[in-house]
Amino acid sequence: MKALQKSNYSDYRVSDAFNEIIIKSITSYDGKRSAQLKSFFLDLQTGGCVSGMISEFIYHADCKEFYIEHIDDLENMRTELEEAIGEPIENRFSAPHYTFVCWLCFEEYCYDLYSRLFE
Template identity: 85%
Template sequence: MKALQKSNYKEFRVSDAFNQIILRSITSYDGKRSAQLKSFFLDLQQGGCVSGMISEFIYNTDCCDFYVEHIDDLENIRTELEEAVGEPIENRFKVPHYTFVCWLCFEEYCYDLYSRLFE
């Protein structure tokens, strides 16, 4: 899907994995692809990964595997976010670091796409 190539994070290899997760996730939404994508992004903004809506990031073991596979990209994205905010981003759900970073980066990736495509 061409729209997914508009991310600020497209230079990170993890973006391909994130795009695959998005494409699998939007199939349960009605409408054309763009409507499905927008609805998915809005739901994610409401509930976040903590809601369990992203099946790849429900279990800590799955997050750990994903984190280990993409550790450099995920930590670089987290560092960029913290530099942009000007302070460390709090792990407010007190989940393991690898789960926190997966959720943070995926949510940021999706928010970035949403803002580029729909705002």
């Protein structure tokens, strides 16, 4: 899906994994691809990964496996984001670090795409 290549983070290899998750996740939404994508992004902005809407990031064990596989990209994205806002990002759900970073990076990735495609 060409629209997913417009992310600020597309230089990171983890973006391919994030795109696969997005493509799989939007199939349950009605409408054309762009409508499905917009609805998915809006739901994610409302509930976040903590809501359980991203099946790949429900269980800590799955997050840990994903984190280990993509650790450099995820930590670099987190650092880049913290530098952009000028302060550390709080793990407000007290999730394990690897779960927190997976959620943070996926949500930021999706928000970046949403703002580029729909705002």
